[in-house]
Amino acid sequence: MIKLQNINKSYHMGSNSLHVLKGIDLTVEKGEMVSIMGSSGSGKSTLLNIIGLLDSHDAGEYLLDGKVIREMSETKAAMLRNKMLGFVFQSFNLISFKNAMENVALPLYYQGVSRRKRNIIAMEYLERVGLTAWSNHLPNELSGGQKQRLAIARALIGQPKIILADEPTGALDSATSSEVMDLFGEINQSGITIMIVTHENDIAHRTQRIIKLNDGLIHTDQKNGVPRPPEKPALN
Amino acid sequence: MFDRDYWHEIGSSLAKNKIRTVLTAFGVFWGIFMLMIMIGSGSGLKNGVNNGMGDFATNSVFMWTRQTTIPYKGLPRNRSFYYRNDDIQALKDNIPELEILAPRLEGGGRQSGNNVIRKEKAGAFSIYGDYPEWNLIDPANIDQGRFLNQIDILQNRKVAVIGKRVLEVLFNKDENPIGQYVQINGVYFQVVGVFSPKNQNMNFGGDKEQSIHIPFTTLQKVYNYGDVVGWFAMTSKKDISVTVVEEKAKHLLKERHKVAPEDERAIGFFNLQKEFDQMTGLFAGINGLIWVVGIGTLLAGVIGISNIMLVIVKERTREIGIMRALGATPSKIMAQIIGESVFLTTLAGYTGLVIGVFIIEMIDKNLPAAATSDTMFLHPTIDFKVAVSALIILVISGVLAGLIPARRAISIKPIDALRFE
Numbered sequence: 001m002i003k004l005q006n007i008n009k010s011y012h013m014g015s016n017s018l019h020v021l022k023g024i025d026l027t028v029e030k031g032e033m034v035s036i037m038g039s040s041g042s043g044k045s046t047l048l049n050i051i052g053l054l055d056s057h058d059a060g061e062y063l064l065d066g067k068v069i070r071e072m073s074e075t076k077a078a079m080l081r082n083k084m085l086g087f088v089f090q091s092f093n094l095i096s097f098k099n100a101m102e103n104v105a106l107p108l109y110y111q112g113v114s115r116r117k118r119n120i121i122a123m124e125y126l127e128r129v130g131l132t133a134w135s136n137h138l139p140n141e142l143s144g145g146q147k148q149r150l151a152i153a154r155a156l157i158g159q160p161k162i163i164l165a166d167e168p169t170g171a172l173d174s175a176t177s178s179e180v181m182d183l184f185g186e187i188n189q190s191g192i193t194i195m196i197v198t199h200e201n202d203i204a205h206r207t208q209r210i211i212k213l214n215d216g217l218i219h220t221d222q223k224n225g226v227p228r229p230p231e232k233p234a235l236n
Numbered sequence: 237m238f239d240r241d242y243w244h245e246i247g248s249s250l251a252k253n254k255i256r257t258v259l260t261a262f263g264v265f266w267g268i269f270m271l272m273i274m275i276g277s278g279s280g281l282k283n284g285v286n287n288g289m290g291d292f293a294t295n296s297v298f299m300w301t302r303q304t305t306i307p308y309k310g311l312p313r314n315r316s317f318y319y320r321n322d323d324i325q326a327l328k329d330n331i332p333e334l335e336i337l338a339p340r341l342e343g344g345g346r347q348s349g350n351n352v353i354r355k356e357k358a359g360a361f362s363i364y365g366d367y368p369e370w371n372l373i374d375p376a377n378i379d380q381g382r383f384l385n386q387i388d389i390l391q392n393r394k395v396a397v398i399g400k401r402v403l404e405v406l407f408n409k410d411e412n413p414i415g416q417y418v419q420i421n422g423v424y425f426q427v428v429g430v431f432s433p434k435n436q437n438m439n440f441g442g443d444k445e446q447s448i449h450i451p452f453t454t455l456q457k458v459y460n461y462g463d464v465v466g467w468f469a470m471t472s473k474k475d476i477s478v479t480v481v482e483e484k485a486k487h488l489l490k491e492r493h494k495v496a497p498e499d500e501r502a503i504g505f506f507n508l509q510k511e512f513d514q515m516t517g518l519f520a521g522i523n524g525l526i527w528v529v530g531i532g533t534l535l536a537g538v539i540g541i542s543n544i545m546l547v548i549v550k551e552r553t554r555e556i557g558i559m560r561a562l563g564a565t566p567s568k569i570m571a572q573i574i575g576e577s578v579f580l581t582t583l584a585g586y587t588g589l590v591i592g593v594f595i596i597e598m599i600d601k602n603l604p605a606a607a608t609s610d611t612m613f614l615h616p617t618i619d620f621k622v623a624v625s626a627l628i629i630l631v632i633s634g635v636l637a638g639l640i641p642a643r644r645a646i647s648i649k650p651i652d653a654l655r656f657e
Contacts, residue, residue: 049651052561054561054649054650054651054654055649055650055651074560074565074566074646074650075565075566075567078560078563078564078565078566079563079565081560081561081562081563082562082563083563087561087562089654093554093558093561093654094558095555095558095559096555097244097245097248097249098241098244102241102244106559106562107562107563109239109241110559110562110563110564110565110568111563115239115240115241154562158562158563
């Protein structure tokens with residue numbers, strides 16, 4: 001699904017240049033649930049952004065679903081993101097003036113699906129994350145866990161092949177974190193590849209594979225075996 | 237694309253800071269409002285002045301005699317000369333571009349005291365000997381009776397067409413003047429018509445309401461002018477400049493009266509078309525100034541909108557980043573921001589347009605009708621075409637105002653936009 005070969009990335013700030021990724025080789029198969037760990041500054045978020053087509057790489061080869069990703073126009077990248085990828089962010093990144101249903105429906109809006117049709121689909125996804133009753137609420141009327149579930153529903157609605165999550169539990173307490181991870185587990189069961197950037201060990205241990213980055217290189221890449229079952233039943 | 241979400245996004249973006257939005261929109265509103273008021277006033281001024289011109293033939297030239305300044309063919313300088321009756325036919329025969337020729341002879345003005353008497357009433361009026369053609373050069377409203385006709389000329393009839401004021405002075409209110417006699421410089425004339433001038437801005441040294449037209453030939457005979465002609469009024473044929481007639485007539489008259497061809501001062505003349513063209517030029521200038529000032533004001537407003545759009549885009553950087561991560565293409569983002577700018581500009585401008593037109597209409601309604609022809613401001617209007625072009629300008633300037641902010645919005649990489657705090 002994702003194939004990275006010798007990916008390099010540096011940032012230039014004035015005369016200073018910061019070499020963030022120094023040659024990443026990584027293959028992620030379809031249906032895997034992978035977590036990326038590493039200390040801050042290790043390049044884990046940058047890696048996720050490059051995989052997510054939000055940022056470009058300087059050197060190396062990136063194949064997404066068999067397609068070579070290289071210097072594409074922003075329009076093409078936007079369309080690929082819309083069709084292939086779903087994003088979940090630490091700070092939720094919901095649109096404040098749109099209600100829950102409209103937020104979920106947003107990717108379909110950019111696909112040109114009619115308002116009526118996309119709202120029906122959005123309601124289905126809200127039901128899936130247990131937020132049907134909140135469909136008319138604005139994001140700032142929801143709790144952190146609800147917001148993140150809303151963001152996950154939004155990431156799923158475009159039926160992406162990969163979900164990319166950047167510290168999805170970073171702003172949540174452990175109980176809601178666990179709920180969110182349960183949700184990711186369910187999604188993964190349905191065959192969607194998931195990559196999670198985290199620095200929390202217990203979050204990482206609920207994925208099948210843990211990749212540790214250190215100073216722009218892959219330090220360890222260990223299979224975690226069968227993901228640990230949830231410690232307590234989901235609260236939903 | 238023009239989905240409800242599109243408008244909702246525009247609405248919530250502009251509603252976020254209402255005071256700022258309203259203040260910004262006010263700039264454009266004021267620009268269009270002032271443009272409409274100025275265009276309306278300009279047209280009112282133009283209509284007022286044009287009304288003062290009435291139906292006066294603007295393609296006309298007037299020609300009289302002065303003293304020669306150059307000796308010629310044995311004749312000395314400072315020689316006075318007069319146009320003669322046979323000049324009339326000569327002008328008609330030799331100038332094909334000539335449309336109307338109206339010779340006139342002035343039979344004494346009002347300065348010499350009461351020259352017109354009827355029974356126990358008397359008044360001082362200007363007496364003009366005219367051909368019927370005069371009424372084509374300076375058309376007047378014939379209130380009663382008729383103007384002079386060809387038979388009056390041929391038969392040297394002693395008939396008079398009197399001005400409105402003459403009627404008021406010499407006749408009682410309920411009297412019918414037609415068929416009555418008035419004594420002009422000691423000779424009785426029968427009144428055949430009463431006229432009121434359509435314009436007072438164009439006159440020949442006197443209030444036209446206080447003048448009397450009598451047949452040209454009668455005036456020559458009765459007051460012993462011989463075959464002297466006072467001056468000529470001429471117009472050119474359609475689509476021919478009256479200057480052509482002027483040049484040819486001057487040349488012909490100089491030749492016929494033994495005036496040196498290079499003597500520029502022997503023939504006095506007044507080319508109305510030149511004056512009229514100058515006035516037309518003046519109004520074109522005023523109009524141009526109005527547009528320059530109006531568009532300038534509008535431009536200031538539009539720049540204000542562009543600035544605020546830049547601020548809005550900056551405030552929404554993160555939001556735009558999220559939208560782009562979710563698959564919004566750059567063209568979608570640009571359409572959204574330009575749409576916002578066009579919406580704000582057009583709404584503000586349209587409000588200014590409507591209020592401006594409304595005020596001009598109110599002024600028009602409450603302005604007294606053109607009872608007197610010497611008004612300088614009349615019937616201010618805004619051409620529908622002007623209003624439509626103003627709207628088109630608004631939409632275009634809205635697009636331009638949104639263009640820079642929109643480009644700014646998509647020039648940031650999505651990842652930088654997402655990181656923006």
